[in-house]
Amino acid sequence: VEERFAELKRRLAEIDDLHMAARLAAWDQQVTMPPGGAAARAEQLATLNRIAHEKFVDEAVGRLLEELGPWEASLARDSDEASLIRVSRQDWQKATRVPAELAAEQARVHSESMQAWAVARANADYAAFRPWLDRVLEVKHRYIACFESAADPYDIVLDDFERDMPTADVRRLFGRLKPVLTELAAAATDEVQSWEAGPWPRDPQYAISLEVIRAFGADERSFRLDPTVHPFCTNFSTNDVRLTTRYGEKSFHGTSLFSTIHEAGHGLYEHGVSPTLERTPLRSGCSSALHESQSRLWENVIGRSLPFWRWLGPRMESHFPGVLAGVGAERMHRAANRVRRSHIRVDADEITYGLHVILRFELEQQLLFGGLSTAHLPDAWNTAFEETLGLAVPDDAHGCLQDVHWSLGLFGYFPTYQIGNVLSVQIWDRLLAGVPDADERIEGGDFAAIHAWLRDNLYVLGRKFTPSETIERVVGGPIDPEPYIGYLRGKVAALG
Numbered sequence: 190v191e192e193r194f195a196e197l198k199r200r201l202a203e204i205d206d207l208h209m210a211a212r213l214a215a216w217d218q219q220v221t222m223p224p225g226g227a228a229a230r231a232e233q234l235a236t237l238n239r240i241a242h243e244k245f246v247d248e249a250v251g252r253l254l255e256e257l258g259p260w261e262a263s264l265a266r267d268s269d270e271a272s273l274i275r276v277s278r279q280d281w282q283k284a285t286r287v288p289a290e291l292a293a294e295q296a297r298v299h300s301e302s303m304q305a306w307a308v309a310r311a312n313a314d315y316a317a318f319r320p321w322l323d324r325v326l327e328v329k330h331r332y333i334a335c336f337e338s339a340a341d342p343y344d345i346v347l348d349d350f351e352r353d354m355p356t357a358d359v360r361r362l363f364g365r366l367k368p369v370l371t372e373l374a375a376a377a378t379d380e381v382q383s384w385e386a387g388p389w390p391r392d393p394q395y396a397i398s399l400e401v402i403r404a405f406g407a408d409e410r411s412f413r414l415d416p417t418v419h420p421f422c423t424n425f426s427t428n429d430v431r432l433t434t435r436y437g438e439k440s441f442h443g444t445s446l447f448s449t450i451h452e453a454g455h456g457l458y459e460h461g462v463s464p465t466l467e468r469t470p471l472r473s474g475c476s477s478a479l480h481e482s483q484s485r486l487w488e489n490v491i492g493r494s495l496p497f498w499r500w501l502g503p504r505m506e507s508h509f510p511g512v513l514a515g516v517g518a519e520r521m522h523r524a525a526n527r528v529r530r531s532h533i534r535v536d537a538d539e540i541t542y543g544l545h546v547i548l549r550f551e552l553e554q555q556l557l558f559g560g561l562s563t564a565h566l567p568d569a570w571n572t573a574f575e576e577t578l579g580l581a582v583p584d585d586a587h588g589c590l591q592d593v594h595w596s597l598g599l600f601g602y603f604p605t606y607q608i609g610n611v612l613s614v615q616i617w618d619r620l621l622a623g624v625p626d627a628d629e630r631i632e633g634g635d636f637a638a639i640h641a642w643l644r645d646n647l648y649v650l651g652r653k654f655t656p657s658e659t660i661e662r663v664v665g666g667p668i669d670p671e672p673y674i675g676y677l678r679g680k681v682a683a684l685g
């Protein structure tokens with residue numbers, strides 16, 4: 190048995206190495222590669238991913254997983270060994286359902302469709318993108334047909350990001366949130382304080398962003414911060430985390446601060462996974478929603494709190510003395526929390542953000558299964574947007590073309606953003622039971638106990654358990670929107 194397990198681990202480690210090499214090539218593509226490298230890099234990425242996929246779906250891996258079944262049953266369910274066998278078996282069964290030709294076809298369609306989307310968005314030209322969206326939907330339906338029919342067909346696409354989460358749960362959650370968010374969005378304002386316009390030079394943005402994430406625990410031994418166009422976080426091991434950010438010089442909200450904190454939240458999660466899971470498929474965050482719960486916890490629950498601004502305010506003023514002289518922590522905190530209706534999801538505040546997500550969740554179900562033709566998508570979007578956010582959509586670049594996700598076939602991804610917001614507050618409430626003086630610590634710039642609690646209760650688990658099991662372990666129950674609703678109501682009341 191030990192020999193078979195060692196053989197499984199050896200194979201999984203090799204596959205992990207290939208995935209990490211692909212990630213490194215992808216990081217380089219978005220951070221340092223000159224544009225001329227694009228064509229060759231696409232081939233290199235395709236080759237690495239194909240070899241990793243072939244090695245994983247190999248029948249020998251399936252045989253090892255089957256032979257290890259009795260041994261797995263004799264082990265504690267939460268042991269690293271039993272978890273590795275159990276989760277790898279689920280991954281293997283899922284991966285072997287999809288024929289290699291279809292996987293290759295999807296990769297090709299998505300890569301071309303993404304390029305077509307980028308051009309279409311730049312020109313606000315939906316008609317140019319529509320044939321690509323039709324092709325993406327066509328291959329997605331072929332992908333869905335590879336799986337046994339689920340209670341709800343959307344379950345199959347959601348499972349790619351939230352293992353075992355029923356769509357019915359998401360509908361119930363969003364059904365509870367939508368009227369509350371709509372009501373709270375009435376607090377929206379157009380008030381902008383004059384200092385917010387800057388100027389915000391780049392060097393102090395880098396300095397303050399780095400100072401903040403270092404204080405959170407993103408130490409220089411394991412974290413890098415580099416500029417890019419669309420910020421993201423990736424990592425090649427628990428001790429090699431790459432954060433990226435962008436430096437807007439024209440507005441307070443456009444500075445690198447919040448996007449850096451957001452990506453650092455993702456990075457701290459990956460960094461905190463147990464070192465015993467290194468070079469296995471368990472060495473990463475549990476799911477998209479749990480990942481987002483951490484980026485949002487650091488960005489919003491901590492990074493937009495008043496204690497945080499009492500700590501950061503004077504530091505901000507010393508980095509931007511001209512702009513922030515005499516502004517004070519309270520007004521910076523107020524600007525950081527302004528509720529404002531806008532067209533673009535990634536620019537949205539904490540209240541209206543959820544409405545952007547719920548709209549996409551509803552529309553993508555209609556596109557996939559509800560008979561909404563791609564010909565009518567812009568109309569359907571614009572009507573729904575005006576109903577939920579009260580704004581007319583000026584063009585499709587500010588409407589249905591704004592996000593990259595659909596061009597990449599990432600249906601089922603959007604809801605996880607909002608589920609992450611809900612979880613961030615549930616987890617924070619639980620953390621307060623273990624770190625009752627968290628607010629005072631934040632105000633003093635001491636994030637060590639907060640980071641340690643999150644690491645020991647969540648990060649360390651990696652991908653050992655399903656999202657619902659992980660949530661149960663961390664917060665002691667299922668997803669619950671009420672703490673999040675209470676948090677938002679409290680914020681609106683305090684700032685009102």
Ligand code: ZN
Pocket residue numbers: 451455481484
């Ligand atoms: Zn994120």
